[in-house]
Amino acid sequence: MSRIIVALLWLLHWLPLSVQASIGRGLGLLLYGIIFPRRRVVLTNLRLCFPELSDGERRQLAKEHFALAGRSLIERGLAWFAPEARIRRLVRVEGEAMLQKLIDDGQPVILLTPHFLGLDLGGTRLAASFDCVSIYARQKDPVIDHWLLHGRSRFGSQILLRRDESIRASIKAMKDCRPFYYLPDMDNGPNESVFVPFFGVQAATLAALPRFAKLGGAVVVPCITRMLPGGQGYVVELGQPWTDFPGDSVEGDARRMNAFLEERIRTMPAQYYWVHRRFKTRPPGEPKIY
Template identity: 30%
Template sequence: MRAVKLFLINFLLRISGSLSLRAAQRVGRSLGWLLWKIPTQARDVTDINLAICFPEKTQDQRDQLAKTSLQQTGMTIMEIPLMWEWPVADCLNLIQTVEGEELIREAQADGRGLILLAPHLGNWELAGLYFSSRYKMAALYSPPNMAEFEDYMIKVRGRLGSELVRGDRRGLARLASILREGGIAGILPDQSPRGKGNAFAPFFGMDVKTMTLVSKLMQRTGARALMTYAERLPDGQGFRLVIRETLPGLDDKDPVAATTALNGSVEQCVRALPEQYQWEYKRMRHRPPGIENPYKPGQIC
């Protein structure tokens, strides 16, 4: 049964990967419209997140943002097979402009490592391809639920030499080593971490569990950090790659101060492009003990 499932996934990836960018985005926009129009968990979670993060907006404004956001998410879903199946050169040709690349040169001028923080904003797979095509790069990842799919994911993401590092003890030690050697590490900073050793910090005004990994790596290796995302341009025109500074304090030894700076840096990027953020993700599900889970009214964290 798992072999059949894996075959079907690979088949769908290859079929989807044969589409043009415009065609993939048209299909994705329709998929996102369905996620918004019919009762789905994605729509419910998006509505909850937008109510938390944008209380100043009217209900009509949040409804319109939810619709646009889910359509953009649908486009991201349909673009991923392109990023994995297209020739790398064709993927990179989708990037029309790069804003802030001088920040990378400045950050690496003294030989220190660099952490690129890529929130779930725009097309993060394309951003990863771009940087791995130009720099010695490693990226932190979580293994997929299907172990058989992991080899494929590693192959397509690492086809330019990027090293994929598991988020376990051994993998994190490898990531630290790469940073000490002056390399670049890519991390998705807006996931809701499990386990101990993390901190609660505000994200759009709500305290949520936030990874302390970034600050720990910076303290141990002397690395710097920058934000990045690939903004989707309208009408299938491609993407604009953005690189920007983080807020100060990301390497603070106080975990709350450091994670507050991390969430604030992510929030700045999201506010610049809210319709392309992954609002259907339950980012707020891990809250301080004794506080209600916003996605499950009546359930206490």
């Protein structure tokens, strides 16, 4: 089955982006209707994070999220198969010169990359300009695992690390002037996490970002990939390096990261990865949410 999926993505990647977007949105809305467990997760997350919205508004937001998730699935074929010139046309990078200057100055950089739906194409586009280091989670399906790794490594000289080998190797790569494409905003359980608010709800939040920054002498540069409507493509927004980071406490640093993430999510709420059970790990004594 996975080989059929890969073949379909290869066929679809030849189509104009506007056509792929329409197909992807249709797929996403179909998944909204048939994958009830994930729809329930999305609606639960939206209820917790946007209590000010009505039930109808949250359902509309959930439908839009699934439509964009369908787009991201179909358009992943571009990350796997499209030539570099087409990737550069479809994905614009704002702040590329700033990042290049940091690298030229020998400054280690962590690209703080939250789980927005466009991050795969954003990462592929950055790989066309920069030799980076990133962490990946091995997929159960070996065919999908192969193509995910292929898509992330086919341009330049990329370093992809498993989670169990990430700390020392990532720091060494950063000190060798490779930007670290880092995704720290998932619930990976209580180990190495602290509980801080995310949209007002206590969430197990990885505390590794300040640790990486301190050990690597790195600055944190926000890296947000935004999906544009229809065939307009994507834009990678590289923000200014954070100042006074790490701070005085791990909890304070985690709060700062979550507050930044909330601010960006509010600019495009349908594009965040709401299908993830962000609040599955609860503080001691609290009931399960999902």
